[in-house]
Amino acid sequence: MKSLLIIKxxxxxxxxxxxxxxDEYQRIWLENNPGGKVTxxxxxxxxxxxxDGHLxxxxxxxxxxxxxxQEALVAQSDALITELKAHNDIVITAPMYNFTFPVQLKNYFDSIARAGITFKYTDKGPVGLLTEKRALVIASRGGIYPEGADNQTPLLRQFLGFIxxxxxxxxxxxxLNLGEESANASMAQAKQALTELA
Known part of the structure; x- marks a missing residue:
């Protein structure tokens, strides 16, 4: 059964x-994957x-x-990793806050990056263990950033590849903050892209 994890x-x-x-992607995804599981x-x-030091x-x-x-501290991380492993498709929302993504997402990444569980060290460098998954990042920004001029894309791609x-x-x-016309056009364009990907 196909499964989708949406991380907001x-x-x-x-x-x-x-x-x-x-939410729009989830709607389209379910239309294309009847009976699929969404979390x-x-x-x-x-x-x-x-x-922090304790964790x-x-x-x-x-x-x-x-x-x-310590067991209680690790339990949340274990649950997040189990959840991630159980889904084929992953959607991550990444609004731009002060040129990067929210601290909430950084905390999530810090919790799932576990040596021997989601990646391992080898004599050729680290190797990710969460293979055969597909990720979609939905990035929203108030301004406009030319390709290669933002901090989000390379960092997110690097982290996801790492695991x-x-x-x-x-x-x-x-x-999205450049007026109603700009916001509406950008949202419509993004929805079209999501429809094609779903």
């Missing part, structure tokens, strides 16, 4: 443009713990030596 990172809740585009995770509504210490402590507190997800597509909704 906007703090704007019902006003989120990237979230609205993700949505809202990182703003249900925040992931930030990486890092828990990650690096062997499983059979962890304290009860083994090489098949990555990007859909952009730009100029």
């Amino acid at each position: 990172s906007s703090v704007m809740a019902g006003q989120s443009k990237s979230g609205a585009l993700a 949505q995770r809202d990182l703003a509504a249900s925040p992931i713990a930030a990486l 890092a210490g828990a990650f690096f402590t062997p499983e059979d030596q962890r304290t009860a507190e 083994g997800i090489q098949d990555v597509e990007f859909v952009y909704a730009e100029g």
Whole structure:
């Protein structure tokens, strides 16, 4: 059975443009995959713990030596990775905040990047373990950024590749703060791109 995981990172809740585009993609995806499974995770509504000394210490402590507190800290990461592994298609919303993506998404990435679980070190460098998955990044921006002039795209592509997800597509909704005409045109263009990808 085909499965879709949608990871939303906007703090704007019902006003989120990237979230609205993700919902539109879900609708089209379900039309094309009747009976498919969809899971949505809202990182703003249900925040992931930030990486700190306690969490890092828990990650690096062997499983059979962890304290009860450390086990509880690792449990959320384990659940997120299990969820990610269970889905074929991944959608990530990445609104641009101060030239990068939200801290909520960074916390999620920090929680799922686990040596020996989602990637491994080899004598030829790190190798991602989450292969045979497809990712779609929906990036919304207030301004307009020429190809190669933003920080989001290369960082997101690098991280996803690091954990083994090489098949990555990007859909952009730009100029959303440049007036109603610009926003409407960009949203329509993004929806068309999502329809084609779904």
